[in-house]
Amino acid sequence: MKDALPAAAAIELIHAFSLVHDDLPAMDNDDLRRGQPTLHIHAGQAMAILAGDVMMSLAFEFISEATLEASQRVALAAELARATTAMIAGQVYDTLGGFEPGADTRERLELIHQHKTAALIRAACRMGAICGQASAGQLQAITLYGETTGLMFQIVDDLLDITQSAEHIGKATGKDETAGKLTYPRLYGEGGSRKEIERLRKAAHESLAKFGQAAGPLGDLCDRMAIRTK
């Protein structure tokens, strides 16, 4: 599906934008990413801010210039823009708080996870479906797959932060704990987290049922996300 390439590139650009800006000293202040110095360490803060900015604008350039129907390009831009807004809101919740004082911690955690991680994975799944001119039913099924794997991804990420070394996963670990961040393991323990990962993994597989063999790679991807160690 050659026509889906600009959409895939756009998603990767939005992902990279969020990592580069989240790593900034004023935000998560991370020096290490994938075993390499983060961009603001490598090229300075001004360049990291501007590079993140241009990744976002280029993402929308790629989509609007793709060789797809105008209606598809509009749908893709809407999906990606909403997911990007959601991710930024998730970072606001995660970095700056801003919840009501009495807000339930489980609800807060869900809010952070859904916005910060699941929104882009959900959008990536839906954007692929839009490129493939999926039916309404197919789009609904793939949306569910994206939402469940998106949540699962973040719980696995939170677990790795407390169970793996920085050398192994290529970025600082134990930071959530130190910062007193609201994470799944902190709220439900390691065992509870692993149970929830398994529940979501199964739900993701069920959402793929209607696609039969064709969705094999998506099932495999979900399984690999569940057991990854970095």
Add this chain to the structure above:
Amino acid sequence: MKDALPAAAAIELIHAFSLVHDDLPAMDNDDLRRGQPTLHIHAGQAMAILAGDVMMSLAFEFISEATLEASQRVALAAELARATTAMIAGQVYDTLGGFEPGADTRERLELIHQHKTAALIRAACRMGAICGQASAGQLQAITLYGETTGLMFQIVDDLLDITQSAEHIGKATGKDETAGKLTYPRLYGEGGSRKEIERLRKAAHESLAKFGQAAGPLGDLCDRMAIRTK
């Protein structure tokens, strides 16, 4: 033209995004904007970075959800994305340099002006024309108007930086001079700059000729931009 409102809001969001990020300590490090504390002074750097980010994603959300033809929405998104990329490139040139050592200073100055300021004014003009379903000839004329007024706007801005007080224009002045920035007055003097403003003002009016009376407000806007003192 009710349908043009989301496009107008999107342009204003991109403008605000660029101001908020350009004001950051790692960039132009400005404390004052329109007589008020800049956003990072008021709400902290993390919030200023995230607010700028979300302004950009919201701009593309607004456009993709507008009640216009899909082909118009795609054209609007493409215009705005390209202009945003150009503005960010302009900020890279302006803040970080990165020109070839032997590059001609006049060419450098033109490059900065065209990217940093003229690109968004040009896009704003073209996006209005797209909302109004302008013909190819009309679009060409309004593009020329946007390019000439855009360049004129920046030369006026550079002049104000050296001729007006911070109290009067509501932001720090004399900063270009101190930073040794490449500006029109520095290269061509105050007199040369005023001559160029007048040349561009006339060119902008000529570009509007084919619209007759209907373009009266655009002619007035250009005149006001030429003589503004803040």
